[in-house]
Amino acid sequence: MADAADDRQGTAGTGSAPPGGARLGLRALVPYLREHTRALALVAVVSLVGAAASLAQPLLVQRIITAVSDGASVAGPAAVAVLVLVVAALVGGLQQYLLQRTAEGVVLSTRRTLVERLLRLPVAEYDSRRTGDLMSRVGADTTLLRAVVTSGLVEVAANVLVVVGALVAMALVDPVLLAVALTGVLLGVVAGVSVARRVRALSLAAQTRVGEMSAAVERALGAVRTIRASGATEREVAVVLDRARAAHDAGVRSARTSAVVSPVMVVAVQGAFVAVLAVGGARVAAGALTVAELVSFVLFLFLLVLPLASVLQAYTLLQQGLGALTRIEEVVAxxxxDDDAPAARAPVVARPRAPSTAPTPTVPLLELSRVSFTYPDGTEVLRDVDLVVPHGSRTALVGPSGAGKSTLLQLVERFHDVTGGELRLDGTDVRALPRDAVRRRLGYVEQDAPVLAGTLADNLRLAAPDADDRALHDVLAAVRLTGLVERSPEGLAAEVGEEGVRLSGGERQRLAIARSLLARPELLLLDEPTASLDARSEQALREALATAARASTLLVVAHRLSTVVDSDQIVVLEAGRVVGTGTHAELLETSPLYRDLATAQLLVAR
Incomplete structure (x- = not known):
């Protein structure tokens, strides 16, 4: 049973981005694109070639029409036009491939950045955020960022070049028609941009809802057996579907707003074409313009409108991408x-264990001096705790739930730092040591004894990746788990299932202990190692702990006093304070709380 004060898994924080985050600008994209500069430069060059090929086509059509009108041969201009058309098509295909490849590279590098940060966040962040929402940022949000590259910055730049070239050519053909065309097109662009600006906030809301849905799915799948056994399947389905509907509604709102952009542009463009044809026809009739010039002008108008539509669509996608980037940036920020200890540049190397004949060091391995700890929300868990753990000793922490026992182990592991007093390892305040250097000297078996999906060997080698098979067999034998290897033809390669579902609770507990023992820690921290064990397994574990005690100093949190009665010292905690220290026999005489616990567990007569 977990300490009530130690169960800090919050649900209030979903990790949604703050409203102010929606103001992220294009500059925020630069770090994600920087390592792809060369690829983007190549795309830009290809885009320039494509833009030049596109702008050449109306001029070639004009030459063909003029040649027909003059009775000259059209073979040369037609051949050049076909060649340019083929080049434009090939360049367009190459551009799309390069854009897609670069976009995938951006997504990969962004995911790498996210994963590297997500796995290095302070433990308190995991306590206040939903796992599913964090996973959504690695999956859905980074995928949406792809659109920023594929239909975003580089393509926008190329299309802008085409637009500028088309405007210049149209001005040279007929400034009057240019004014007519721009009136309609600019009205559409202004209206489209004003609508697109709303997309970012709506997209951010939609991505947040997707994150909440992912968190709900992760919650349900993580406890699916409990949900089935409790007859709560339909209720959980309703909860997940409620989140899914919220994500759907937010997505529809974003899609509805995005969909307005296209009709606005269509109306404006079609109006511009009608006006150009009407005015252009009148000017051809008046002799101010030739048919070839009108045709080329209309083709340039196409070249103006299509890139503008692409730019506006890219702008809309960019707003969606910036909405996703807001959520990504929240995690990155x-x-x-922290590992800013002065000794960080010179990691502490664990000293080898002294031979049993060597004198015991005078400085204790672990010492807590007036240690207090309060969570950021103001919950005080430990107060003025004094504790000395000598080298080679076996110390047990006992007490009622909520006493702060598990929190004390987390302070030793530096998942949190003390808020008062000192916690010293070999006489040095752990805050003056790099976290990794501290943890390399420790082994830690959590209360829930997590087992990772994979094989037995994968789990055992988590803390000792270089251990050979013989070492794995030896440590399994030490915790009485040789049966796991023998019952499967795969042996050490046997799969344990998601979260160790193919193992019993006791097997998961002992496998976690074996994993820690394999790393040969100086100090082994065990949080409720017998929580899931039957009487037979408990006895096997007691023998394993006796073996472990010969190689490591032990600090054990226990509710079952029978597993720790032979400890060198037992520390009794109540409401975050030490209320008794001594051996089992001494505490029966001096600690009423310990005597009550022992009596309740039938270790002494009532």
Missing amino acids: LPLE
Whole structure:
């Protein structure tokens, strides 16, 4: 049973982006594009070639029409036009491939950045955020960022070049028609941009709802057996579907707004074409313009309108991408688990264990001096705790739920730092040591004894990646788990299932202990190692702990006093304070709370 004060898994924080984050600008994209500069430059060159080929086509059509009108041969201009058309098509295909490849590279590098940060956040961040929402940022949000590259910056730049070239050519053909065309087109652009600006906030809301839905799915799948056994399947389905409907509604609102952009542009463009044809026809009739010039002008108008539509669509996608980027940036901006200790540049190397004949060091391995700890929300868990753990000793922490036992182990692991007093390892305040250097000297078995999906060998080698198969067999034998290898033809390659579902609770607990023992820690921290064990497994574990005690110093949190009665010292915690220290026999005489616990567990007569 977990300490009530130690169960800090919050649900209030969903990790949604703050409203102010929606103001992120294009500059925020630069870090994500920087390592792809060369690829983007190549795309830009290809886009320039494509833009030149596109702008050449109306001029070639004008030459063909003029040649027909003059009775000259059209073979030469037609051949050049076909060649330019083929080049434009090939360049367009190459451009799309390069854009897609670069976009995938941007997505990969963004996911790499997110994963590297997500796995290095302070433990408190995991306590206040939903796992599913964090996963959504790695998946859905980074995927949406792809559109920023594929239909975004580079393509916008290329289309802008085409637009500028078309405007110049149209001005040279007929300034009057240019004024007519621009009147309609600019009205459409202004209206489209004003609508597109709303897309970012709506897209951000939609992505947030998707994150909430992912969190709901992750919650339900993580406890699917409990949900089935409790007859709560339909209720959980309703909860997930409610989140899914919220994501759907937010997505529809974003889509509805985005969909307005296209009709606005269509109306404006068609109006511009009608006006150009009407005015242009009149000018041809008046002799101010030739048919060839009118045709080329209309083709340039196409070249103007299509890129403008693409630019506006890219702008809309860019707003969606910036909405996703807001959520990505929120994670990137989170502080990592700090490791700014003065000794960080010179990692502490764990000293080898002294031979049993060597004198015990005078400085204790672990010492807590008036240690207090309060969570950021103001919940005080430990107060003025004094504790000394000598080298080679076996210390047990006992007490009622909520006493702060598990929190104390987390302070030793530096998942949190003390808010008062000192916690010293070999006489040095752990805050003056790099976290990694501290953790390399420790082994830690959590209360829930997590088992990772994969094989037995994968789980055992998590803390000792270089261990050979013989070492794996030896440590399994030490915790009485040789049966796991023998019952499967795959042996150490046997799969344990998602979260160790193919193992019993006791097997998961002992496998987690074996994993820690394999790393040969100086100090082994065990949080409720017997929580899921039957009497037979408990006895096997007691023997394993006796073996472990010969290689490591042990600090054990226990509710079952029978597993720790032979400890060198037992520390009794109540409401975050030490209320008793001594051996089992001493505490029966001096600690009423310990005597009550022992009596309740039938260790002494009532």
